[in-house]
Amino acid sequence: MLQGREEEVRAVEALLADAATGAGxxxxxxxxxxxxxxALLDHAETAAAGATVLRGAGVETEVELPFAALHLLLHPALDRLDALPEPQAAALRGAFGLAPMGRIDRFLVGLATLSLLSELAEQGPLLAIIDDAQWLDEASAAAVLFAARRLRSEGVAVLIAARDEPDAFPTTGLPELRLDGLAGADAVRLLGDGLPPHLRDQVLTESAGNPLALIxxxxAARAGRLELSGPLPLTQRLLDAFAGQINRLEEPTRKMLAVIAAEDTGSVGVALAAAGALGVHPDALEPAELAGLVDVTGGDVRFRHPLLRSAAYQGVTSSQRRAIxxxxxxxxxxxxxxxxLGLAATGPDEEIAGALEESAERAGARLGFASMATAYERSAQLSADQGDMARRFAAGAMAAKEAGQPARAASMSERASQLATDPMTLARLDEFRASVAFEEGSPRRAARLLVDGATAIAEADPRSAARMLMAAAHSIWTSGDPGLAAEASTLLDGLDLPADDGMVRLTRGLGLVYRGELESGYPLVSDFLAGLSPNDGPGESMAVHLSFVTGRLGRAVDLSASLAARCRAEGRIRQLPFALNTLAYTQAVTGRHRDARANxxxxxxxxxxxGQHHPAAALRSQLAWLTAVDGDEQNGRALAEEVIEFSARHNVPAIGVLATWGLAMLDLTHGRDQAAxxxxQARPDGSSHFRTRVVADEVEAAVRLGAPELVEDSLALAERWTTLSGETWAQALIARCRGLVDDTEDHFTRALDLHKLSPQPYELARTRLSYGEWLRRRRRKAEARPHLRQAHEGFESLGARAWAERAAAELRASGEATVASRNTAPGIALTAQELQVVRLAATGATNRDIAAHLLLSPRTIGQHLYKAFPKLGISSRTELARLDLDNL
Structure with missing residues (x-):
């Protein structure tokens, strides 16, 4: 048993026990x-009897080598690559230099890592150990974390050790075990005897229970080489202790250790060759080995402890380090x-800068974007020409963005913009900086950068300026800045482009729609969308966005589903949250709430x-609305308030609108009409399909308060939008609203007829409920009951409990004494992920196919099916065929 680590050992052994039972x-x-x-990792390896063990570690000198640490961890398992889906196997082969690396999403390597670990665990429990994770190269760290967060039922235990320092291997959301200093008695036992009392007490005090420090x-105290009275941080004291061991050696050996510390690979041959060039004989290595400071095994040499390496490297002067x-x-x-060469340089050197630029491109080809950014940054620092320096800083910024380092990307792009003089280069930098700002949750800054960039090139390249203004339109709408919108509109009007230019018409149309000038703007956007192929012009993402703007929900559903499917098939994992966000929204507004929740x-x-915080907030907003519709006040409110707080902190009002609607929904279903x-009515100005959907709840709240006049302006704007769009679903909502406001039956019956032409189960149930309530209030109870009954059934089938309860109350008030639950859907108890798995299994997809589709492991898929079948009342895949899976 490790001294004083009984609780920590139990936690580790519990994880191993879980893996042995198939969990992990x-x-x-x-x-x-x-x-x-x-030491705790060593204990785990010893305790993992009968388990396959993979062990890797971060190496400080290899932090710029993409996938170096992951290769070290998975190397023993590479003979199993053929068992993986081909895109995943190809991703790992490319990452490890076993095959050319195509243009793939770097997170596909993480999915492949999960699949490979799961494959190895098919034969029994697996323990994967990663030490010194603070020194993992960024590409390996991303892959390991992506896989670790998806461990469910694979029989895999992953133990990761990292320093407790700011930004040292951030692992938000993963369970952590923190090692504190040993308690007094344990520290005394580890220290042992042999020190004079005064030194013994000082070592116990200064070590603060750190086991290595105690030793x-x-x-150092015994040797009389350590001053124990200084208030230095513990790490520095340890460095001093290690430096004392090194300083006892002769100068040639100290220089040899400095060379080994600076060497990238741990190769004895390379270290001896470099030392020889500095006049150090190979025999100088032996004293360090005999003193236990380094281990020499075969052709490798490693320091006994990472701090020894730091002490050796820092123990020579800067000029000596450059010479090394x-x-x-x-x-x-x-x-x-x-x-x-880059580390040895003292000033601009174009030859070295060029070599580092080539190194950067090679790192990028292997998805090592963090290494790519570092190489470009150093290349820029060594550039002799200001233009080259600007170009390299810009390239480094783009690589940093791909590596998920937005602050670093912003810093390098700022330096590039200060150096660049060409307006077109500056405009491209503004576009890039705007994309970083938007992803960081700063749409107002993104819009400002785009408008400024477009202004700078308006005369030289009006088409590019128009493209930037189109991108700015969405950021301006998201940030809710009317002044910036007017500035962008004036700039667009002044561009030297034909009035019928498609890009100009679209950009102008978007700006007008966002400002509520529908009759002028909507036709421009609609015409552009009508001639747009998803893969042309602004691309598939823009096609989805324009479908939302124009309310073409049928097309939005198809485009969103297609975009999500292509992201999965092509391994574009980073873009998948955007695709799933749009797909979930289209499913929510068309009444497929369970599908929306799953996605x-x-x-x-x-x-x-x-690490995509902005899309994460948007998806939480979706879930807040869905949870509110379900009537779960506690969870719905918690989700909504989290999103609204994010929206306020990052000054992105648009991202909080859906969450605010969710809170209003909770108010509406619980009788808090004024709050709703x-x-x-506090939502941002402008008009869109979204505003048309919200107005239905706004109207209901106002009518229940007896103040329909408060919503006449909102309803009139929604009617204008509906007339322009011609969308049947919107006409049905407007008809329901008019039935409530004008208190006339014809509008309700028209709404029901329109719902038949554009089925949306949730909105149909809402219309039936409103009409049934209207009939009951006029004492036409027999006529009201069928509508209220169907509304109740509709809400129950959707899981909208609060609305179902309200319909049931109305039904009882209409004279129906017993309101039976008619929700017999066998899949009502399925979780969102179980629902996805069951539907895919019904198509004949194997567990491996489903796992690749949902970015999970095959064993997790099997576990989902194991739990889902009893809920569905079946025992095998073949029985899925008799279920109405579309209505689960």
Whole structure:
């Protein structure tokens, strides 16, 4: 048993026990250097009797080598690659340099990692150990975290050890175990005897229970080489302790250790060659080995502890370090030579800068975008020409954005913009900086950058300026800045482009629609969309967006489903949250609430796993609305308030609109009509299909308050939009609203007729409820009952409990003494993910196929089916054919 770590050992062994029973999971062990993280991992490896063990580690000198750490971890399992779906196998082969790397989403490597771990666990439990995770290269870290967050029922246990430092391997959402200093008695037992009392007490105090500090500081104290009175951080004290061990060696050995510390690969041959160029004989390595500071195994040499490496490297002067890197550059080739030359340089050197640029491109080809950014940044710093410097900083910024490092991307793009002089280059930088700002949740800044960039090139390249203004239109609407909208409109009007230019018409149309000038703007957007192929012009994402703007919900459903399917098939995992967000929204507004919940839940998990905060907030907003419709006040309110707080913090009012609608829905279903009306009337100005849907709830709240005049303006704007769109679903909603406001029956019956032409189960149930209530209030109870009964059944089938309860209350008031639950759908108890799995299984897809589709492991799919079949009253896949899966 490890000294003083009984609870920590139990936590690790519990994880191993879970894996042995087919479950498993992940545990991140945090602690400052020397706390015993590696010792705990060693114990886990010993305790994992009968399990397959994979072990890897981050290496500080390899943090710029894409997938180096992942290759170290998975290398023993590469003979199983053929068992993976081909796109995943190809992604891993490309990542590890076993085959050309195509243009794939880097998170596909993470999915492939999950599949490979699951494949290995088919034969029994698997333990994957990763030490020094703070030094994982960024590409490996992203893959490991993506896989770890998806562990469910694979029989895989993942143990990750990382330093407890800011930004050291961030693992938000994963379970963590923090190692604190040993308690007094345990610290005393580990320290042992042999020190004079005064030194013993000082070591116990200064070590703060850190096991390595207890050992190393006591050694230094015994040797009389450590001053124990200074208030230095513990890590620095440990460095001092290690430095004391190094400083006892002769100068040639100290220089040899500095060379080994600066070397990239741990190769004895490379280190000896570089040391030789510095006049150090190979025999100088032996004293360090005999002192236990390094281990030499075969052709590799490694420091006993990472802090020894730091002490050795920092123990020489900066000029000596540059000389060492220059010597190492002469002993290696390729990317490592370029890096060493870059570290040896003292000023601009175009040859070295060019070599680093080539290294950056090679890193990018292997999806190592963090390494690519670093190489470009150093290349820029060594550039002799200001234009080259600007270009390289810009390229580095784009790589940093791909690596999920928006702050670093913004910093480098800012430096590039300060250096660049060409207006077109500056405009492209503004476009890039705008995309970073929008993804960070700052649409107002994004819009400002786009308008400024368009202004700078308006005369030289009016078409590009128009394209930037089109992109700015969405950011302006999202940020709700009318002043910026007017500025963009004036600039667009001044561009030297034909009045009938498609891009100009679309950009102008979007701006007008967002400002509520429908009759002028809507036809421009609608005409552009009519001639747009999803893969032409602004592309598939823009086609989806324009379908929403114009309210073409049928087309939006098809485009969103197609976009999501292509993202899955092509491994575009980072774009999948956007696609699932749009798909979930189309399903929600067309009444497929369970499908919407399933896709929004999946999209949210992927957005969180890939570090996309803005899409994550949008997906939470979707779930807030769906939860509110279900009548779950506690969870619906919590979700909505989280989104609204994000919206306010990042100044993105549009992202909180759906969540606010959800809160209004909760108010409406619980009789808080004034609160519902206040929330709905506080939404941003402008018009769209969304505003037309919201107005139905706004009207209901106002009518129940006896103040229909409060919504006449909103209803009139929605009617204008509906007339322009010609959409049947919108006409049905307007008819229901007019039935409530004008208190006339013809509008209700017309709404029901229109619903038949554009089926939307939720809105149909709402119309039946409103009409039934209207009939009951006029004492036409017998006529009201069929409508109220069908409304109740409709809400129950959707899981909209609060609305179903309201319909049931109305039905009882109409004279129906017993309101029986008619919700016999066998899949009502399925979770969102179980529903997805069951529907895919019914198509004949295998567990492996379904896993690839849902970014999970085959064993997790099997577990979902195991839990779903009893809920459906079946026992095998073949029985799925008799179920109405579309209505589960």
């Amino acid at each position: 999971g992940v545990l991140v062990i945090r602690g400052e250097p020397g706390m015993g993280k590696s 190393e500081l006591s050694k 890197h220059k010597a190492l550059a002469g002993a290696v080739s390729g990317d490592r030579r370029a890096w060493h 929004a839940t999946e999209g949210l998990q992927i957005a969180v796993d890939t 009306l206040d929330r709905l």
